[in-house]
Amino acid sequence: MFLRKTALGVLLLCCCLFSAYGQKQALSKINIADLKEHLTFISSDELQGRKLGTEVDGLGITADYLAKHAQKIGLEAETENYFQKVKMASLKPSxxxxxxxxxxxxxxxxxxxxxxxxxxxxxxxxxxxxxxxxxxxxxxxxxxxxxxxxxxxxxxxxxxxxxxxxxxxxxxxxxxxxxxxxxxxxxxxxxxxxxxxxxxxxxxxxxxxxxxxxxxxxxxxxxxxxxxxxxxxxxxxxxxxxxxxxxxxxxxxxxxxxxxxxxxxxxxxxxxxEVLKTELDTKNVIGIVEGSDPVLKNEYVVFMAHYDHLGIGKDGDVYNGADDNGSGTVAIMEVAEAFASLSKKPKRSIVFLWVTCEEIGHIGSTYYCDHPIYPLDKTVAAINLDMVGRVYEAPRDDVHKNSPKKVKDFDGLYTLSNDVWLQLAEINDAKCKELGIVPDTSLPKARFLRASDHYQFHKKGVPVLNYATGYHADYHKVGDELDKINFDKIKRVADLCFLLGYEVANLDEIEFDGKAKK
Ligand SMILES: [Zn+2]
Missing domain, CATH: 3.50.30 (Glucose Oxidase; domain 1)
Known part of the structure; x- marks a missing residue:
């Protein structure tokens, strides 16, 4: 009896060490040089602000870039070339x-x-x-x-x-x-x-x-x-x-x-x-790391970020949106690479979703939630990153009046969750602690649950988590440029995503508190 217990203990210890080693290896894939390389491209003038209808199709080029990355790091594709075609229209009063x-x-x-x-x-x-x-x-x-x-x-x-x-x-x-x-x-x-x-x-x-x-x-x-x-x-x-x-x-x-x-x-x-309607085509980019458990792999942890921005202003200035949301876009690229590199994959599947046209009305995320590639009732968490690359700069920047302290620091991070699965916030807190991040939950939910793509998942009853480093003086301005990005901060958020996703994807059973079923 004693021997057996010991053997089991050694086995468990080995598993733990192996898993910890695996996670550490994977985390090393999230690196600042890569984040910089990706964001330098994504926030360059050549992409003309990643909006539908610009002369150079910077939005489409970004989608191609993401799909190429997904293929290179070995994500699997459920749809052709990792693209989900999004059918949308522009409506203009006559x-x-x-x-x-x-x-x-x-x-x-x-x-x-x-x-x-x-x-x-x-x-x-x-x-x-x-x-x-x-x-x-x-x-x-x-x-x-x-x-x-x-x-x-x-x-x-x-x-x-x-x-x-x-x-x-x-x-x-x-x-x-x-x-x-x-x-x-x-x-x-x-x-x-x-x-x-x-x-x-x-x-x-x-x-x-x-x-x-x-x-x-x-x-x-x-x-x-x-x-x-x-x-x-x-x-x-x-x-x-x-x-x-x-x-x-x-x-x-x-x-x-x-x-x-x-x-x-x-x-x-x-x-x-009369309303003049023009049909438009754009696309979400979706890749997956399939889970290793024969049953639980049919449940999903979704990481997402919108890759579009505001295009070109009337005066010809390009809105490069390095923070909004180049930062979230590249963070997810690196998180995906970390998961794809694991030799033993987590039990549940991890989905990486880069959504289009958030800035003009959550178009890509609305379309995905109406036409989910992976069932929403099997999606245990949707984690959205929108603006995760800045650190508060005094006196230029503003913080929400409710949160004058925490998010100002390099350690602070706005985190927002809904009430569908309460344990998600607890896991987030624990993982933040491990990394020395201080979650700032002071943003009023009534308003901020609607603020970005996580809202579309929230509406469908999926547990959501949103990360942001906060609004700043360059928000939706041409000054939202690469040189103001803090890459160490993006890396911390990406590390957090990996650790949280890894834990959630490996839980034995998940029971929701709120409406949605897993
Ligand atoms: Zn945004």
């Missing part, structure tokens, strides 16, 4: 768009091209002299069936309006309102921003986004949505015959606590709403 209000004699009382299309215009929508209904704040007391009707609703609700506190455009609340109203099948919803916002600040802010070119992933089966336009109170005033009338109407609705349902008399609307 310059022919307008909305017009006419009186019964057909005389124009209002005409504007500055309405915004929020949703639902797949094909051009043209309406001539159509009847409209006012529908208060669009609340639930409206008629059950609105089929075929064009309805005009106001931003906000009766309560905040009455209190004179209706200024803030609560996007989530408005979307919820639109969704509820859509079930009543109106022909169109026109949402009018609040007359309490005298300078139309809210409207202009929205216009900055919806009024210009947008990008989106092409859906396989696009859902038909009710067309929704945003307009200013000037439009609604004209429906009621003059300046200030809409505010008066809303006051009545709020005071009487009624739906405000009312057919507009003596006025019709004429509309041309």
């Amino acid at each position: 310059s022919a768009n307008f909305i017009e209000v006419k009186n019964t004699k057909g005389k124009s009382k209002f005409k504007s091209g500055s309405m915004m299309i929020f949703q639902g215009i797949q094909t051009p929508k043209v309406l001539n002299n159509a009847e409209v209904y006012l529908a208060g704040f669009g609340d639930s007391t409206l008629p059950e069936n609105l089929e075929g009707e064009i309805i005009v609703i106001a931003q906000g609700n009766a309560k905040s309006f009455k209190e004179g506190d209706n200024i803030r455009f609560d996007f989530g609340a408005e979307v919820a309102k639109i969704e509820t109203l859509s079930k009543k099948k109106p022909e169109m919803i026109i949402l009018v921003t609040t007359p309490q916002d005298k300078d139309n600040k809210g409207f202009n802010r929205l216009k900055g986004y919806f009024g210009r070119e947008r990008y989106s992933v092409t859906e396989d089966k696009p859902e038909a949505k009710v067309p929704v336009l945003f307009l200013t109170p000037t439009f609604a005033d004209e429906l009621l015959g003059g300046k200030g009338h809409y505010e008066k109407y809303l006051k009545g609705v709020a005071k009487e606590n009624i739906s405000g349902w009312m057919k507009v008399k003596k006025r019709t609307v004429t509309i041309h709403a």
Whole structure:
């Protein structure tokens, strides 16, 4: 008995030593010379800021560079040439768009091209002299069936309006309102921003986004949505015959606590709403180190980083994005090399995912999460790196007001996790400790869980972890250059990724606390 125990002990010790030796060997693959070489290329002017549509296709060249690296270090490919083709489109409001209000004699009382299309215009929508209904704040007391009707609703609700506190455009609340109203099948919803916002600040802010070119992933089966336009109170005033009338109407609705349902008399609307759509192609780059356990290899640890950036500015300056997100891109390249070099691979598979077009709306990660190459319910962790190459510089840089201390140091690192699998954060803390890194978890989750590609995985219930060395004075500026990168810091983050990934990939069983299943 004693002997057997000893033999087992020796065996276990050997395994541990072997594994520790293996990890150490692998870590030596993550080296500063390589990080520098990769980032020098990726953040060079020649790539024209790694954005779709530049004269030289720097985005595509970067994808090729990553795929070549994946092949060279021996990652396996599930897709052709390590590429996942991402189908997306650019959406631009047509310059022919307008909305017009006419009186019964057909005389124009209002005409504007500055309405915004929020949703639902797949094909051009043209309406001539159509009847409209006012529908208060669009609340639930409206008629059950609105089929075929064009309805005009106001931003906000009766309560905040009455209190004179209706200024803030609560996007989530408005979307919820639109969704509820859509079930009543109106022909169109026109949402009018609040007359309490005298300078139309809210409207202009929205216009900055919806009024210009947008990008989106092409859906396989696009859902038909009710067309929704945003307009200013000037439009609604004209429906009621003059300046200030809409505010008066809303006051009545709020005071009487009624739906405000009312057919507009003596006025019709004429509309041309059209969105110009251009199909675009770009790609994610994906490689894998297959796990060594016959069962657990069907579970995945994903490391990801977006490889795109902002392109060229109006003045011709190139946004090289050395930190955003050249740093994360090259860190993952080296982490991949470390895993690929292991003679005994971890039990679970490790996926390396370089996603495209994060800067224009998380396009690559959205597409991957809609069309996962490896099942998301078998993905035990998605670790995202976005800006991991800088160290706080006083007095130029800013840190988030919640975290004035930790992340300022060379040892500090913003880490953010969700609540799906709590042990992930514990493992992170332990690995950070081993490396002398101080995790800074002070970023408010409500905002920062949405801040980068990890959000798309979070939405699907995958445990996520996001690493960042923080915003800085050169964030989204041309000054985000190679010479400001701290390569020792990138190496520390890459080392952390390796150690954490190795541990997670070798755990016996993983049980989630939150919604997602493994
Ligand atoms: Zn970024």
